[in-house]
Amino acid sequence: MRAGDRVGLFASFSPTIVAVYLGCLRIGAITAATHHTLSDDKLIHQLRHAGARVLVTDRIDNLASIADAAALAHVVALASTRERDARLVSFDAIDPSHVALPDRDFSVEQATSIFYTTGSTYAPKGVLVNHRIMMSACAAVTSYLQMGSDDVVMSYSTLASDYGVYNVLMPLYCGGTSVVELKAPESPEDVLAVIEREEVTALHVFPPVIFVLSRAAPAWGPRFKSLRYLSSSGQALHPKHIDKIRAALPNVLFYSNYGMTECKRISFLPPQELLRKPTSVGKPLPGVSVLLVDDNGSPIVEADRPGELWVSAPFTMLEYWAMPDETAAVFAVAPDGQTMLRTGDLFRFDTDGDLHYVARRDDIFVRSAWNVNPRDIEHCLASHPAVAEAIVVPVPDESAGHLPKAFVVLEPGQSVSDGELADYCRQRIDWHMVPIAFEVVGQLPRSQSGKSTRKGLA
Template identity: 45%
Template sequence: MKIDGARATYRELDDIGNQVAARLVDDGIRAGDRVAIYGAISVRLLGVVLGIFKAGAVLVGVHHTFGLRKLMFELQDSGACAVITDRAAELRELQSGITIYGCEDDFSAAVPERDCSFCREVREEDISVIFYTSGSTSRPKGVAVNHKNMIAAFKSVTGYLKNTSEDVVLSYSTLGSDYGFYNVMMPLMFGGTALVERALPDDPDEIIDLIDAHGVTGLQVFPPFIFHLLKATALGRRAPRSLRYISTSGQALPVKHIRRLREAWPSVQIFSNYGLTECKRVSFLPPDEIDQRPQSVGRAIPGVRTYLFGEDRSLMAEPGQVGELGVAGDLLMQKYWNMPEETSDRMIEGVAGEARVFLTGDLFRVDGQGYLYYVARKDDAFARSGFKVNPREIEQLLITHPAVSEAAVVPVADETVGHLPKALIVAEQATSITSQELVEYCTMHLDWHMVPAFVEFVPALPRTASGKTATRALS
């Protein structure tokens, strides 16, 4: 594997993992104890993750960009007894009562014998990782998954992507989020090569150079990566010979961008996916459907079953209806850590013969062939003069304008009508579109209450720590 220019073999990663596990066990870390990581992705930190698993501990992923306040919340909420970090000196000043290990300095002893006598056996039902949601508008929630969930996700996702040991998978990842974690771990589990970069290059042509230089066969990325890639001057004249597929998740990939990518790289398969932290991956659209159903995120992946529910939590069966998506299956989390009421509220039992169905909070519709179409987040909609406004519908229209590269719509409080929609626009390069022209465009295609009252041009939309568009940060 290669992380930000540093290479490591499987043997080298295993040696680091053995060092870490031996030290943790010697220091009294017990099976099931929570051990957190807090640092930028590196070969060393990946070896640390393996060591935490070898010691039978539960990994707590904390994003390395989080400040000390959120870090301390997640450490205390998870009950972590230790944190392994690349900022040990800074954290030791907190005197938190939590053992602080430096990634490099505290695990430099000689490599133990490879009989792994210090390693602990784990059961598939044991909690293995706690991933925290972003908590942008509420308390971050710890999503607890067990080893069975992780193995099910690995088998299902790598199965439909048809991954082999010959694959070289490029991602821009962090080990602190579930998406980044799986992007790195899955190639290692099927024996391939993980190529990981910490940040997108300023020049998008460098992405194509990187793909060619390393023989990349797969890209596992968020849509903002695609937005950036499409700005490459070499896109239409340099199709990477090695690249087999692009897999995107996290937010909808606009149809306009799909078509541009298909035109530039027609032989590359595009997998459009939908997932969430509570159920790693829910659905995927087969590449041979991308031209016919570009707005769909496909059907449930192997091991997952999907249902739509009405406001009264009754099952909805008619095609075309909009309802809240419920998911069940082997990939579904075990619980929200330390949040039994929240877990109980989002999990329903005894429906459709399922032991547990998780309500995602996302609204979808299903067509007659069972393909899923994302509509909106339940709590994203707002009222304007008593009429419901769906920001995602406005965004989808705006992105169809040839002068618009990205769009986000947020509510602005108004004493008279409740809320007004405001559009934030990232324009395509070399365009002179005006705010009024975009308002007129929306007026032609949308009902009056959906037309943005304000349009603002911005150089870029904010991103979450994991790389998705942070729409709520604009509110």
């Protein structure tokens, strides 16, 4: 492999796949990781889209057919396989004495990774970043988190997402330790056991794990004695969950952050502000410029008026890999002449200049000529004593266009009728926001990266 070669990674998390990733960075290759639960068709599509020459995988079957379909030169098998093909190389059979690292023949501008998005768009896009972007992001985030060599950072993500990669790279950047759990927690005990065993000092998680932790009893607080801070990003936090965590962990710092695959970290809220502003993600990081614009692209300066967030930062992506039209569409020129990334997220400023997430532009739908923001309904439902989590989806309707339907997860031992939930909403939100149907589910769907998702709900 040489600098610039694309290398597909398709494996569950392990020290070996981390070593492979770091090795690719060292030689200037470009990684393109795919979540290990995806189908062969999606894997092949992403390999072909990235133009991968090599695939590193712990799969043990269909390797030759995948190599054929994706036009691969080599497949490096991390696990033992019975398949025989000239393109297959066993990782265990590689003799380290025959491996030499070439002299670095690339700069900090050399691309490092293609991260495929898993969020709001149906067709994943490949976000291209380079060494400069990744180092800048590591420096910025570890600085405000005050991460150091004594920190043990725990997460639940994989190398298939930028979030998972940075949760490995940032502790390495500081000389610390990374602990990655393979299975998402189902109870607070699942989290506590690892924190106690590994003496975890930092927890980097998405809000679904915050929801699990919110069920921890205040009496369990001493078991978190090693934990210094908790950092959450990826989607909005529910104030009720924040209150429960603060009651159980009063001495643990809680950072609420905002970022996206296209720009690693945009803003954060200092922990001391969280109780006063539970819905805020704070102010931009040093070196990050943001702008709120209306539908005409004109800047919004007044407080509490929603607009799309545009951002310029040292860690903004280079491009969407092999998607020039999509790349051109996502960048815009601000009135002051600087090029900015259009996030597609709607925010508002409060009177202190702190950002508050409003909605994903694509998530808003229309009911009888009225705009419906699913997040407002979800927050209303989550504030009900019997409701732990909620997601709202639009249901097509010939007359109204779309109607809101809510999927709810109940708190343990709780029950509530559809009528009670509807009445609760009517008392707190506008008529057009009240769901026309409710469905109780055991858990909400999660994306490959661990966020709650509307996909598959109808």
